[in-house]
Amino acid sequence: MNTRAAIVELLHAGVSNHNIASEVSLGHRAIAAIRAELGLPNARAIKGPPQVDDLFWRRTQPVDGGHLAWTGHRNNTGVAAIRIGGRMYTARRIAFRLRWHREPAGRVTTSCDFDGCVHPDHVEDQPMRDQYTAIFGKAAA
Template sequence: MPGPHGVPRADIIPLLHEGLSDRAIGRTLHTNPKRVGQIRRELGLPQYEAPPAAPIEEKWASRTTTVSGGHMRWTGTHRSGMPHLVWQQRSVSARRIAFQIGHGREPVGRVLPGCGHSWCVAPEHTTDQPMRHADALFPQIFRNAA
């Protein structure tokens, strides 16, 4: 028999036992998630707990393709022409994640590929501002050596 919102309780119960959230059941059956939650409590079922998010490195890796020369191409989305991904409801620069993977620290300033290929997101090819500054100073420091 349909409940006050038209969806039979018998349709909601199997989805609760499958482990779906109140919101997901509400969207699926076009009913109020509060009603789903009420039925969950009546049945003595525990509150829904979202599975832990995959580590950001895994999500990043799932959106890259290795190409020749040790380069990596970003296959995910772009924002303002820059590779990015959404993780835990935040927009994150794919190049910054690549830098953290390759160098084990937070980047300082803008992250750019140091290999000469503007599309490359290979962790080992990323550079931050201090690295580029040091690379620019190197020839000046050692120009008379040799």
């Protein structure tokens, strides 16, 4: 994947200009210019300590098919997670807040077929799954 394609993917995933700049070793103004060209709003911080979103992006790796693999810590049950100040934040819940700018209701699951994907566009909470079932029926779930 070329650098611009990686930047575009990270911008669409909600990563801040600063975090992308440090990830691809490019100035944040260049990232801001690409964001403006794409018409994307500035990234919003998620609930929790300010470093949670930064740590999330530092512990993920884009993979083929538009997925995002977790490269960081897993808790004692194997769930992708970040511990800050004695509190555990699961990667899927962080991804959900990055994408939807709200707290998830119920368990957050992956909506794609890539095992362990934590891409913000590929996670859903219980109300989203309930809505899908209401529209398409249980056989489609």
